[in-house]
Amino acid sequence: MDLAQEHDYIVVGSGCTGAMAAQTLLEKGVKVLMLDVGENDSKYNNLIPQKSFNSIRENDTEQYKYWLGEDYEGISLGKTVTGAQLTPARKYVIKNTEKLLPLISETFFPMESLSYGGLGNAWGLNCAVFSKNELKAAGLPADKMNEAYGVICNRIGISGEKDDATPYTSGELKGIQKAVEIDSNSKNIYEKYKQTKSSLNAKGFYMGKPALALLTEKKDGRNAIDYNEMDFYADNGAAYRPSITVTQLKKQPNFQYLSNALVLSYSNSSHSVIVSYLDTIANEKKTIRCKKLILCSGTLGTARIVLRSSTNETKRLPLLCNPYKYFAQIQPSRLGKTNNAPRMAFAQLALFYDAQKNNMDVGAASIYSYNSLMLFRTIKEVPLNFREGRKIMQTLLPAVSVMGVHHPDNGSGSKYLELVKDNNSITGDKLKAEYALNENALKQIYKREKEYAATMRKLGCYMLKKIDPGYGSSIHYAGCLPFNKEEKEHHLSPNGRVCNTKNVFVADGSGFTYLPAKGITLSIMANAHLTALNALNN
Amino acid sequence: MQTVDEAQLTREAIAFTRYLISEDVDAQSIELYSKAQQKLNITLSENEDQRLNFMLNHAFIIGMIDGALALQSPQSGIRKKIYIMLAILESDPNYAKHFLPQEQRSPFLQLIGLGIKAAFNTLTGLILLPWI
Numbered sequence: 001m002d003l004a005q006e007h008d009y010i011v012v013g014s015g016c017t018g019a020m021a022a023q024t025l026l027e028k029g030v031k032v033l034m035l036d037v038g039e040n041d042s043k044y045n046n047l048i049p050q051k052s053f054n055s056i057r058e059n060d061t062e063q064y065k066y067w068l069g070e071d072y073e074g075i076s077l078g079k080t081v082t083g084a085q086l087t088p089a090r091k092y093v094i095k096n097t098e099k100l101l102p103l104i105s106e107t108f109f110p111m112e113s114l115s116y117g118g119l120g121n122a123w124g125l126n127c128a129v130f131s132k133n134e135l136k137a138a139g140l141p142a143d144k145m146n147e148a149y150g151v152i153c154n155r156i157g158i159s160g161e162k163d164d165a166t167p168y169t170s171g172e173l174k175g176i177q178k179a180v181e182i183d184s185n186s187k188n189i190y191e192k193y194k195q196t197k198s199s200l201n202a203k204g205f206y207m208g209k210p211a212l213a214l215l216t217e218k219k220d221g222r223n224a225i226d227y228n229e230m231d232f233y234a235d236n237g238a239a240y241r242p243s244i245t246v247t248q249l250k251k252q253p254n255f256q257y258l259s260n261a262l263v264l265s266y267s268n269s270s271h272s273v274i275v276s277y278l279d280t281i282a283n284e285k286k287t288i289r290c291k292k293l294i295l296c297s298g299t300l301g302t303a304r305i306v307l308r309s310s311t312n313e314t315k316r317l318p319l320l321c322n323p324y325k326y327f328a329q330i331q332p333s334r335l336g337k338t339n340n341a342p343r344m345a346f347a348q349l350a351l352f353y354d355a356q357k358n359n360m361d362v363g364a365a366s367i368y369s370y371n372s373l374m375l376f377r378t379i380k381e382v383p384l385n386f387r388e389g390r391k392i393m394q395t396l397l398p399a400v401s402v403m404g405v406h407h408p409d410n411g412s413g414s415k416y417l418e419l420v421k422d423n424n425s426i427t428g429d430k431l432k433a434e435y436a437l438n439e440n441a442l443k444q445i446y447k448r449e450k451e452y453a454a455t456m457r458k459l460g461c462y463m464l465k466k467i468d469p470g471y472g473s474s475i476h477y478a479g480c481l482p483f484n485k486e487e488k489e490h491h492l493s494p495n496g497r498v499c500n501t502k503n504v505f506v507a508d509g510s511g512f513t514y515l516p517a518k519g520i521t522l523s524i525m526a527n528a529h530l531t532a533l534n535a536l537n538n
Numbered sequence: 539m540q541t542v543d544e545a546q547l548t549r550e551a552i553a554f555t556r557y558l559i560s561e562d563v564d565a566q567s568i569e570l571y572s573k574a575q576q577k578l579n580i581t582l583s584e585n586e587d588q589r590l591n592f593m594l595n596h597a598f599i600i601g602m603i604d605g606a607l608a609l610q611s612p613q614s615g616i617r618k619k620i621y622i623m624l625a626i627l628e629s630d631p632n633y634a635k636h637f638l639p640q641e642q643r644s645p646f647l648q649l650i651g652l653g654i655k656a657a658f659n660t661l662t663g664l665i666l667l668p669w670i
Contacts, residue, residue, distance in 0.1 A: 057634045064570060064629035072574045075625045077618050336645035375637045376625040383612065385605035385663075386620050387558055388656035390636070395648055398639040 015118020117243030165208025606663030
């Protein structure tokens with residue numbers, strides 16, 4: 001690869017937004033260089049058999065290698081924190097982030113990725129189309145976004161169903177595949193919802209099957225879901241991962257991929273952008289030149305790059321992140337019964353709480369059956385001795401589900417990012433994050449969670465424990481460079497261009513001025529497609 | 539801080555396995571337990587070490603002390619050691635039946651019985667803990 005030449009377009013990052021932006025640019029016939037660190041799993045992927053979870057558990061004598069990990073990283077001894085849910089086979093997603101993306105905070109505990117495919121490797125696959133109200137609040141163009149959602153749906157493949165949850169999930173999307181089948185636990189909950197839906201709908205609760213970036217029919221050489229329930233550990237191609245797209249793009253002559261490249265900053269010259277990056281193997285700083293730069297590094301990564309590149313002394317950027325809790329809950333009517341196939345590890349049901357009935361400030365919950373995570377991960381949370389704890393959890397498990405509840409987020413001065421100097425860090429700095437909610441926001445969260453718990457009781461599920469993994473655990477980050485029509489430093493113009501630059505664009509969620517609870521991934525991918533088009537037309 | 543030898547780790551693996559699933563531990567699980575203790579660098583204070591040795595010499599008391607520590611000191615080194623053994627046993631197909639869900643005729647009675655047993659162990663453990 002000739003790095004001395006000037007490249008047309010550089011895309012930074014291979015995650016969901018990088019993959020989509022690069023694909024859009026290539027479809028329009030321009031040349032693209034993708035800069036990425038590209039950490040990969042070299043240990044576990046080949047060890048995991050293509051068999052069902054139960055079959056592996058009963059037969060594979062080597063299973064400890066991928067359940068526990070070579071360095072026993074699968075045994076989490078401390079408190080439950082962000083990333084604790086990652087299995088050893090997925091730990092590569094966060095590999096080297098402490099070293100290369102240092103962050104300090106007392107209040108905010110995010111997960112970042114330098115892996116090939118980025119945080120998309122740990123994505124729960126929930127897809128949600130933002131409503132008109134949400135798009136407006138987020139600063140996104142409704143008409144263009146709706147078109148872009150269709151493009152992304154066609155690329156990644158989405159399955160779902162037309163039901164009560166549709167306005168909050170797939171909306172008007174066309175071409176979605178039939179929904180995944182749900183297990184007997186979830187069927188039970190869903191049947192109870194159908195029986196009581198009039199009273200629940202009156203309160204603003206709507207349940208249905210989630211739209212998932214998970215194939216139920218073959219598409220573009222990818223397999224349909226196998227219901228092996230090994231989704232937390234390995235991919236069989238049914239789940240969309242950005243690495244699928246990037247691997248396809250690598251086959252195209254106009255696409256180049258440079259790994260071990262951590263982009264640090266950029267500077268503008270008259271007609272081009274000079275990009276500075278760290279060669280993570282040689283540990284050397286290098287530069288490369290391009291006509292247009294598109295940052296897809298995730299909100300926190302983009303904040304670092306923009307702050308390093310800025311000449312402005314004001315170095316505090318806003319931050320959005322969905323507050324998140326999860327409820328371990330039990331369906332007593334399912335006790336003593338086994339949870340029958342078909343089984344999978346992704347969300348089985350979605351429950352939305354639209355109190356104002358305007359598809360705005362909606363609470364979003366996903367309900368998971370907890371069959372394919374090892375029992376020892378749950379026993380840790382039980383304040384009993386391990387022997388009785390094991391027996392109790394073994395009895396309870398078939399009737400247990402986990403509901404993850406996300407809350408929407410608005411900007412405020414008590415949530416921000418700063419870049420502070422740190423001579424011990426390889427990049428010479430670290431990101432400082434602060435996240436605090438005001439009393440009103442905390443009250444709303446408390447009230448919403450109380451309503452969720454009450455609704456689930458009506459559906460026959462009783463909360464065993466509410467777990468708060470801390471701010472940042474939702475892994476939905478946005479808003480550090482809010483869209484603004486005026487040309488103001490540390491903002492994005494509505495077309496995604498970094499203000500005060502000519503040719504630097506941001507295609508991740510950094511521009512969003514509001515963060516719905518529904519899940520950001522489909523929307524950041526659609527926005528990445530639009531930003532790439534804007535960069536072409538700029 | 540104490541360092542423990544292989545013989546001690548084997549003794550712990552045998553005792554914890556009997557305590558957790560009432561079975562004899564296999565050679566692979568002993569080896570994994572030993573490696574895990576070193577990799578995860580589990581160290582005990584002198585006090586904890588004495589307590590652990592007492593538990594190993596009086597196996598019937600492990601559940602009581604474990605129950606008391608679950609309430610009083612869930613992050614104690616002893617709890618971590620037992621937890622590691624539990625994770626290793628769950629990753630062994632020979633012991634899968636102790637962890638995979640099974641159909642049960644009277645799960646409520648089972649849960650009540652286990653709850654009473656757990657409460658008894660915890661209470662007894664809380665009484666004994668200051669003396670051990």
